Amino acid sequence: MTPNIEELRLRLPHIELAAQVYGPEDGKPVIALHGWLDNAATYARLAPKLEGLRIVALDFAGHGLSEHRPAGVSYAIWDYVYDVVQAAEFLQWEKFSVIGHSMGAIVGLLLAGALPERVERLALIDGVTPHTLEAEDAPERFGDALVAQMLLAKKRKTVHPDFKRAVEMRMNGMTSVSLEAAQFLAARGLLEVPGGYSWRADSRLTLPSKLLLTHAQAMAFAKRVACPVSLVVAEQGILLGKAKASFDKIVSQLDFAVTTLPGGHHLHLDDEPGALLVADCFNRFMHAS
Template sequence: MRMMPTVDEFEVEANGIRFAICAWGDEGKPPLFALHGWLDNAASFHFLAPLLEGYRVLAVDLAGHGRSGHRAEGVAYNIWDNVADLVAIANVLGLERFSLLGHSMGGIICTLLAGSFPDRIERLMLIDGIWPMVTASSDAPAQLAKAVRGMEEVGQKRKTLYPTIEEAIGARMNGLNPLSREAASVITIRGLEAVSGGYQWRSDLRLRLPSMMRLTWNHARAFVASITAPTCLILAEQGIYLKREEFVRSQELLQRFSIFQLAGGHHLHMEAEVTSVAERFNQFSAGA
C-alpha cells in the first residue's frame, strides 16, 4: 500500500454548515479547492494532492458528505447550492481568487462556479466531469414531482449497517464505479461512523434522491461558455464522459480547453494512473 502523505485537517463554518477540509502543501502557496465526486469525500484526493506542484490544496467534504454537516431538515441537495457553499468558504478564508480541481460531480460544481464567477477563478482542472446530466425543459414538471415524492419517502429509509469496516470497504470496491481496495479504503474509512452493531456511512440519505431540477443543454453550454480561466480536462478512457452525446457534439465549445484522454476508469486519480494525472496537471499549471 502507498504511504499516506501528511495532511492538515480543519473546519470552516459557512452557510450555516460545518465543512471539514483536508489540506496539503505550504500555506503560502496559491489556493486550489479540490471537490470530490458524488458520495465520495475529501479522501479521494489523498493520492493526487501531494503530487500537485505549486498549490495549497484544500479538499472539501461537500455538504452531506464525509465529515461535513448536513443540510437542514426538509432541504434538498441541489448541485448549484454547492456553488454558494464554496463561495462562502472562500470568503470565510479570505480568498478572493483561487483555482479549482474537481472530479465527476465535483467537476460539474467547478464548472458552474467558474462560469458564474469567472473573475475569481485562476485555473480550472477537471477529471471526468464537466457538466451535469442535461434534460429537455419539457421534462421539468415530472422531474420536480419525482423529487418531491422522494423527499416525502426518505424518512422511511435506513442506512445499510456493516458489521465491520472490512465489509464496508468491500461494498465500496464493488460500487457503481468499482475501486481497488486501496482506493476504496481511504474513502470508506473517512466516510464511516461507528454506530450500535457496526458501521454506517456518514453521508446524508437525501444525496441519493432525484434532483429537483436538471439543467437543459443550453444552460450547460452557457456555463461553459462563460468560463475565462485556463482549463484542463482529463477524460478517462473507461470513464463516463467520452461517449455522452452532448460531449461528442460539443467539440467547438471545448476547443479552447486543454483536453487529454488517459487510460483508466472514472476514479483514475486514485488508482495506478494518478501519476499520469498529476503530470498533466503540473504541465498545465506550469504553462507547458
C-alpha cells in the first residue's frame, strides 16, 4: 500500500521551503531533517512506519524542491537552525519533536541546545555534534573557504546524459547508498536540463564552512539539550570506524540513549529491513512515557 504523502510549501519570511508530510493531522508534531545534499525523500521508507506522528520532512534550503539562498549568502549550519524555527512558526507548533539524519541530526541537536523549551524529543540517525575546529586553525580555514567561494563562480554543474547515470553517481557519492535509496533521492533531487539531468542542489553547498565551532562550544550545545534523546548509530556509518574514539568520548559525556544497528550511513533508506529496525527503535522512543 502506497503511503499518503502530502506536498507542502512553507512560505517563511526569508525563504520558501518545500516539505513532504506524513501521518494523521492530529499526530504528535515532528519536523524531520535530512542530510547534506539529500532531500526530504530520505524519509520515504521510515516515515510511513512511524506511528501516531504528524511528520513534516523538510527540504533544507538549497536542497530538493526548496528555494536557494540569495546570491552572496552562504549555507552556514546555524542558518538551517533558524529555518527550522521559522518552519515551526509557520506550522504554529510551539513545541515539537525532531528526527534528524546526519547533518539534519546536527541541526536538530543545535536547535535543542539553543531553544530547549521548544523541542520535546530528539531522534538522531548517524549524526550528533557538529564538526569542530581548534581556535588557532580558524584563520587558515576561513581563508581557504574564501578562495573556494571565489573559484566556484568559474565552475559549471555536471550534466548527466540520462537519469540512470545520475543515480549511479549518487550511489557512489561521499557516503554510498543502495540503488533504491539513490532512486528515492534522485526522484526529488534531479532536474531535466539540456543534455540530460543535473542535481537541483545549490552548488554552494559543496563549499567548505568558513567557520566551525570549537569542541567545547559543540559540547556546550549538546549538554544543554533538555529533552530525551535517542541516537541510532549505523555499524558501517560515519560515527564509527576512524571516528569511533572521538564519538565514544562525546557520548560518554551525554545522557543519550544509543542504539547500534546494522547497516550503512543511510540505513533508514537503503532497504526495508534497515528502515524497520530504525522504526522499531523510534516508535518505542516517541511514545515512551
